Amino acid sequence: MPSEAQRRAVAPELATVVQKLRDAKNVLVLSGAGVSAESNVPTFRGEGGWWRSLNPAELATYSAFQRDPRLVWEWYDYRRGLIANASPNPAHRALAGLEAPAREVFIITQNVDDLHERAGSRRVVHIHGSIWRLTCLADGKTYEDRRVPLPGLPPTCACGALLRPDVVWIGESLPAASCAQVDDYFHESWIDVALVIGTEATFSYIGDWALRAKRSGALLVEINPNPTVLTPYVDVKLQGKAGAILGEINKRL
Numbered sequence: 743m744p745s746e747a748q749r750r751a752v753a754p755e756l757a758t759v760v761q762k763l764r765d766a767k768n769v770l771v772l773s774g775a776g777v778s779a780e781s782n783v784p785t786f787r788g789e790g791g792w793w794r795s796l797n798p799a800e801l802a803t804y805s806a807f808q809r810d811p812r813l814v815w816e817w818y819d820y821r822r823g824l825i826a827n828a829s830p831n832p833a834h835r836a837l838a839g840l841e842a843p844a845r846e847v848f849i850i851t852q853n854v855d856d857l858h859e860r861a862g863s864r865r866v867v868h869i870h871g872s873i874w875r876l877t878c879l880a881d882g883k884t885y886e887d888r889r890v891p892l893p894g895l896p897p898t899c900a901c902g903a904l905l906r907p908d909v910v911w912i913g914e915s916l917p918a919a920s921c922a923q924v925d926d927y928f929h930e931s932w933i934d935v936a937l938v939i940g941t942e943a944t945f946s947y948i949g950d951w952a953l954r955a956k957r958s959g960a961l962l963v964e965i966n967p968n969p970t971v972l973t974p975y976v977d978v979k980l981q982g983k984a985g986a987i988l989g990e991i992n993k994r995l
């Protein structure tokens with residue numbers, strides 16, 4: 743919960759966002775690891791992100807997987823365990839609560855967990871894939887597998903080939919179907935408010951989508967306790983944790 747002083751400090755900006763959201767028909771959300779942080783799923787960068795003194799940004803690559811598939815799978819298996827035991831937090835729930843008969847909420851998430859869906863959000867595009875799906879390296883077929891822990895690491899397909907998590911690794915292309923959904927959304931929707939929450943916006947496409955929404959008239963809002971590369975370009979910065987800020991917004995809507 744924010745302190746009274748913090749609450750007062752964000753009040754005018756918060757009021758602007760609440761007013762815009764009240765009238766909004768289309769809300770775009772760009773969510774990142776910070777949104778799941780309050781569900782105890784560690785972020786990639788910053789505090790708590792490292793695992794066994796290894797940098798996640800170096801594990802989430804195809805070359806790391808080629809070098810040591812078991813090690814990379816141990817890390818994903820660990821994260822699958824955390825996610826399976828996690829519950830949606832107030833940020834996920836507040837975003838689901840933003841949906842209303844006259845207000846559509848479209849979430850583009852970089853998170854490979856399913857906490858937005860478990861909170862009740864209905865339109866979620868997983869631009870970096872899903873940790874619950876595995877892809878066969880031989881034929882590219884994808885399977886859902888929610889077993890935690892996986893019975894053997896690295897997992898293999900019935901055909902004998904290695905399976906990889908169906909996630910986008912650093913340097914890989916985004917899934918074409920998810921990009922098409924995002925493109926359709928931009929073509930079909932007049933976005934009133936774009937909320938960029940809990941992401942460093944390291945990847946250029948996140949910044950591009952945020953700025954595209956702003957250029958077409960949306961109020962661009964960032965919710966994050968820290969500054970990011972996007973901060974100089976946003977209309978409103980709400981500095982703090984997503985759960986407390988989104989909870990406050992929902993209370994005032």
Ligand code: OAD
Pocket residue numbers: 773774775776777779780785786787788791799802852853870910911912913939940941942943944965966967968970982983984985
């Ligand atoms: P990062 O881990 O890079 O950044 C997390 C962001 O969340 C930071 O800006 C934090 O300040 C913010 N944050 C932390 N706690 C928060 C809270 N309670 N409320 C709001 N914000 C909070 O995560 P992303 O920018 O999402 O991609 O980048 C993650 C991507 O990097 C992953 O999808 C993965 C990785 O490379 C690929 O593998 C392609």
